[in-house]
Amino acid sequence: MWATIPLAVSIVGMVTLVALKACELRRGRTFLEAARARLDARVLRLFAALQGDVPQKGKLFAADALHHATVQITGLVLLVVRFVERRLTRFVNMVKGRRNLKNGIGTRSTYLRDVTTHRDEVRRQNGYHPKE
Numbered sequence: 001m002w003a004t005i006p007l008a009v010s011i012v013g014m015v016t017l018v019a020l021k022a023c024e025l026r027r028g029r030t031f032l033e034a035a036r037a038r039l040d041a042r043v044l045r046l047f048a049a050l051q052g053d054v055p056q057k058g059k060l061f062a063a064d065a066l067h068h069a070t071v072q073i074t075g076l077v078l079l080v081v082r083f084v085e086r087r088l089t090r091f092v093n094m095v096k097g098r099r100n101l102k103n104g105i106g107t108r109s110t111y112l113r114d115v116t117t118h119r120d121e122v123r124r125q126n127g128y129h130p131k132e
Contacts, residue, residue, distance in 0.1 A: 024030055
């Protein structure tokens with residue numbers, strides 16, 4: 001189930017890029033032309049450096065550093081998503097009128113106390129002894 005969220009985000013991102021490119025072609029203008037040109041130049045320089053005269057240890061270090069950076073960023077994104085999920089779950093439960101009552105926190109209604117007391121008495125009369 002959780003795989004559907006990244007899939008949906010990826011599909012929306014690809015559709016957005018295709019729509020942006022179609023809009024650029026129709027209008028004959030490039031959005032953020034100067035910034036894109038600078039970024040393209042940087043990417044080309046980085047690619048040339050990685051393919052060129054970089055020693056083997058440098059390539060291995062760069063690949064390892066990229067891997068560790070990706071792992072750290074993924075962990076950070078996971079923490080943010082969990083934080084947002086907890087907040088949204090709490091908000092949805094508040095809207096639905098549900099509450100998370102932990103043991104010993106909150107008060108029980110008199111009806112619930114009576115039902116619980118009656119259940120315990122019936123269990124005791126029938127010889128039920130829970131393991132504690």
